Amino acid sequence: MPSMLDAVVVGAGPNGLTAAVELARRGFSVALFEAMGTVGGGARTEELTLPGFRHDPCSAAHPLAVNSPAFRALPLERYGLEWLHPELPMAHPFPDGTAAVLSRSVGETAASFGPRDAGAYRRLVEPFLPKWDTLARDFMSLPLTALPRDPVTLARFGLLGLPPSTWLTRRFRDERARTLFAGLVAHVMAPLGGFATGAVGLVFALAAHARGWPVARGGSQAISDALAAYLEDLGGSVHTDYEVKRLDDLPPARAYVFDTSPTALARIAGFGSHYANYRYGPGVFKIDYALDGPVPWTAPQARTAGTVQIGADSDEIAAALRAASREGRAPDTPFLITVQPGVADPTRAPAGKHVFWAYGHVPNGWTGDLTDAIERQLERYAPGFRDRVLARATAGPPELAARNANYVGGDIATGAVSGLQLLLRPKLSPFPYATPHPAVFICSSATPPGPGVHGMSGHNAAKAVWRRLRQT
Ligand SMILES: Cc1cc2nc3c(=O)[nH]c(=O)nc-3n(C[C@H](O)[C@H](O)[C@H](O)COP(=O)(O)OP(=O)(O)OC[C@H]3O[C@@H](n4cnc5c(N)ncnc54)[C@H](O)[C@@H]3O)c2cc1C
Numbered sequence: 001m002p003s004m005l006d007a008v009v010v011g012a013g014p015n016g017l018t019a020a021v022e023l024a025r026r027g028f029s030v031a032l033f034e035a036m037g038t039v040g041g042g043a044r045t046e047e048l049t050l051p052g053f054r055h056d057p058c059s060a061a062h063p064l065a066v067n068s069p070a071f072r073a074l075p076l077e078r079y080g081l082e083w084l085h086p087e088l089p090m091a092h093p094f095p096d097g098t099a100a101v102l103s104r105s106v107g108e109t110a111a112s113f114g115p116r117d118a119g120a121y122r123r124l125v126e127p128f129l130p131k132w133d134t135l136a137r138d139f140m141s142l143p144l145t146a147l148p149r150d151p152v153t154l155a156r157f158g159l160l161g162l163p164p165s166t167w168l169t170r171r172f173r174d175e176r177a178r179t180l181f182a183g184l185v186a187h188v189m190a191p192l193g194g195f196a197t198g199a200v201g202l203v204f205a206l207a208a209h210a211r212g213w214p215v216a217r218g219g220s221q222a223i224s225d226a227l228a229a230y231l232e233d234l235g236g237s238v239h240t241d242y243e244v245k246r247l248d249d250l251p252p253a254r255a256y257v258f259d260t261s262p263t264a265l266a267r268i269a270g271f272g273s274h275y276a277n278y279r280y281g282p283g284v285f286k287i288d289y290a291l292d293g294p295v296p297w298t299a300p301q302a303r304t305a306g307t308v309q310i311g312a313d314s315d316e317i318a319a320a321l322r323a324a325s326r327e328g329r330a331p332d333t334p335f336l337i338t339v340q341p342g343v344a345d346p347t348r349a350p351a352g353k354h355v356f357w358a359y360g361h362v363p364n365g366w367t368g369d370l371t372d373a374i375e376r377q378l379e380r381y382a383p384g385f386r387d388r389v390l391a392r393a394t395a396g397p398p399e400l401a402a403r404n405a406n407y408v409g410g411d412i413a414t415g416a417v418s419g420l421q422l423l424l425r426p427k428l429s430p431f432p433y434a435t436p437h438p439a440v441f442i443c444s445s446a447t448p449p450g451p452g453v454h455g456m457s458g459h460n461a462a463k464a465v466w467r468r469l470r471q472t
Contacts, residue, residue: 004252007254008250012228015443015458032237109121129209218345255441274435282410291389294340414445441461
């Protein structure tokens with residue numbers, strides 16, 4: 001290691017790894033320090049239950065990664081990353097045994113909403129699809145780390161997306177499309193009536209039509225391992241089992257980039273109350289299952305989808321989100337996001353067996369056990385589910401926070417995705433990656449474009465860092 005590095009990155013989640021890679025690609029010397037024994041943060045894979053069952057403790061479905069302008073510009077396939085696509089990106093089954101679906105095909109998706117809403121759905125998404133790559137790059141670079149390439153399309157997207165998702169879904173006459181959209185918004189734990197939540201739903205839908213919602217062959221760890229291997233090939237060094245508690249723990253460098261929560265950064269760098277107004281959102285309660293066979297969904301579409309959303313209608317989903325985020329209680333009927341990677345990737349479990357995960361929203365810091373409520377929901381849509389369970393590993397807010405310091409109180413978005421904080425995080429500032437110290441930067445999902453495995457916060461932060469490195 002040189003006596004003075006160009007950049008030190010703290011935290012090897014997708015954003016920290018991407019920031020490190022972007023800097024190393026431009027010839028800067030980079031070292032990365034990670035608290036846990038392996039790289040990955042929210043993109044890891046572990047045998048959490050039984051031997052041979054490879055679980056993703058955090059991210060598993062990757063609409064944002066496969067559509068990420070940052071990842072698409074990196075040679076990650078050369079380092080072992082392979083995207084595997086389930087027949088359907090997502091299904092949303094209903095209690096009557098039917099399902100709405102998010103398919104690669106706009107037509108199939110529209111048809112699943114029923115004849116009264118098929119046309120409205122087509123009119124909503126089709127104008128954006130030919131321009132999707134530019135649009136994705138433009139809004140994932142907000143606030144203006146790059147000038148928009150297509151400001152007109154970005155403005156049209158903003159007009160539709162900035163109001164609450166409940167306004168957007170008024171164009172649908174039936175509950176099927178509204179429910180599926182409500183579920184999409186809940187992926188980032190945003191309240192359905194919140195500012196810019198229309199954009200959240202639209203992004204997930206457009207991402208499905210453009211490139212799908214794949215899983216990574218072998219598990220999400222493959223994304224992180226590919227980034228780390230590329231970084232090392234570029235000359236960067238990776239140090240695991242190294243928790244950073246103070247800036248003095250780090251080697252001398254011209255810039256420091258933190259893939260941490262704002263609160264942790266303030267503690268480590270001595271920024272006092274700089275981020276005191278930053279708000280954390282609800283937590284989640286997650287269960288990883290080893291199953292004796294596939295999930296016995298009643299709706300046939302759900303058997304071929306990588307992701308399955310569980311919520312009877314938009315009111316039930318809104319009530320579950322409200323209970324966890326505003327009412328300080330766990331919902332009686334939780335809204336569930338579930339992922340079954342085995343429908344696309346046979347390497348996750350021994351022959352004939354499956355891994356499967358499900359989580360529901362709970363208040364920040366909640367210490368109860370949501371297992372029974374989650375399994376009652378699953379049994380509604382997949383009778384006999386419990387009989388397939390070989391083993392389960394549960395993690396509520398305390399366990400999630402212990403596994404990853406960024407999940408403060410179990411908030412897997414590292415900060416509430418509500419109000420202006422959905423877009424303007426971690427502070428109201430045109431320079432979200434800058435901090436009170438000119439050589440210290442923040443790049444975690446507490447910065448735009450927010451949660452998810454896409455590396456774009458790391459990519460955008462790296463731009464701010466290399467501008468500084470070239471000036472000093
Ligand atoms: C249960 C769950 C399910 C999810 N599902 C999906 C999904 O299907 N698809 C999707 O796109 N996203 C999903 N996500 C969200 C996604 O995982 C995160 O948004 C993403 O990982 C954020 O990336 P990041 O780099 O900002 O931070 P993280 O991935 O959280 O990484 C931060 C890293 O920094 C390290 N660190 C923190 N403090 C220190 C310190 N002081 N010293 C050293 N190291 C430190 C941590 O150990 C961690 O490795 C899920 C998350 C969870 C928890």
